[in-house]
Amino acid sequence: MTSRLLAVALVAPAAACLCAPASAQALQRLTVTSFALSADTAKPTTGVPFHVFVTLHVRENVPSIQEIELPSLAALEVLGDERKVASSPGGTSYRETISLVAHAPGTIHIAPATLDAIDARDGKPKRYSTNDLTLEITGASETSPAPATGPSALQDFDGAVVSLMIWIFGIVVPTVTALVLVAWLVTRPRAAPPPPHVVAVSEPTPAPAPRDVLGDARAAFDAAPSRATAARVRDAARHVAGAAEKDTLADLDRRVSPTQPRLAELLTAAERATFTYDADLAVALDSLRIALERYTA
């Protein structure tokens, strides 16, 4: 467990990448110090819930972190999703815990999560990426081998001692040494803040398709139509329309109406459902449902 966490901590910054997201003016100005994707087990068992974590730390004290895109988890069943943001004068920590369960054995590859932000150190828009994850899903019977008994157990005793020695000197000792080294590097007094863990790459990591974002929002809205889920649809529709943070409905309408009238209609319906008064909400939600159907038809 410790070695796996260490591996995540070391791999994540190195895997972060740099590019220029499209809507740079709308991005938050952040100094990203760590951004990682991890799981509580590398070998989940079918039918047994496990967790995937997205963790981020930035130096700025901000109320929320925007523009984090989670990887697709289509091969797994999502049981729940919990986000925690802790802000303090020393910075902001973001932790998202996704509860999952696998139903079939095999290897699953989870793509990196991404964050679009303006690097507060140089003022340039960048896309940060976590490491990716590869999980070996095992069947329920593979995880609990039968205990060793009888004469064969005695015959294996010598081999077990050798394995234990290899384990201690080959893995545990180097791991503890590396941990001590990392702890010293982290806690030693420094004259200047460390450089950002960002690596420039020529090609940006492909962002999730806009329709996927809208699809997720629509699923939430269909499951429980409310002002909150309507607001989520509005955010997704604005994302599809390429909205910057400063764009109002009129800005987007001018942009999309000539070519995508259905999207313009969806944006208007979502605006109403998000901002109207309670007595009008039921009608507004119904209008939004119709606009969604027309857009996705």
Next chain:
Amino acid sequence: MNATPNDLVRALQSTVVGQRDVLEGLVLGLMSDGHVLLEGPPGLAKTLACRALAAALGGTFTRVQFTPDLLPSDIVGTRIFDQRESAFATVLGPIFGNVVLADEINRAPAKVQSALLEAMQERQVTIGPETHPLPDPFIVMATMNPLDAEGTYALPLAQMDRFLIKIDVDYPTAEEELQILDRFAIGSVEPVRNVASLEDVHAWRAQSRAVHVEPKVLRYIVDIVAATRSVPDGARAVAGYIERGASPRATLAIANMARSRAALDGRDYVIPDDVRRVSAPALRHRVGFHYRRALEGVLPDEIVSAVVAAVPVP
């Protein structure tokens, strides 16, 4: 009469060519129960627009031409001795009208400006021992000419704050100017029809006050006004031009105007677009600018628009 605010805008458009923002601004001021300051060079139909508004409403219209020798009593009224009655009688001034046009308000000295602005705020005038309420609705439309600074008395920021909005009147486009030629070629302009009553104005105000504003939108308004005091990173380029931010009266003005804007567009809830559209008219005269702005020829609207655009839309 049961007229709508849009009926009034259309009636004004039959007299004034173009200037849609100006005409809508006047109607928004009327709906929000606030006073309007119009600034623009001479000859841009500022006075005509105000006169047309009064005619379309069927209310009383008075006009005061502000000059350096004007006295407060010339505006609010005075008490004169009636020899036949052997008693003092009160003569009410031109401020007792539904629509009052204060033409070239910056040409009168501070004492006179102050008398007008106090009446605007209190909505009543005290002459001698008597206090007289002003008519309802009561809207002051003041004009200023930005070109001739000689012989003018600039309005202090505190007094400018009394105006709900400041409308910048700009030159018409070439197409609009051709229409002006057409319209005036036949002689005098057709008078504006009386399309709305004073009761309609009261109904519009009640309708505007009932417009719903979500807490997220209220927060957006507060953030915009706060951004004039502590300029966000997104508008860092213009931060040096701002000396003083807007007061909470600006916050109230934007909220009221956004409600009226929504009502004018036929909605009974405010969306961020409404707030964005009314922010510049509500802020441009309430923000104190550094002298560098004038030296470098930066327009107040460029600064205000940059600040408003830097605030994320909810």
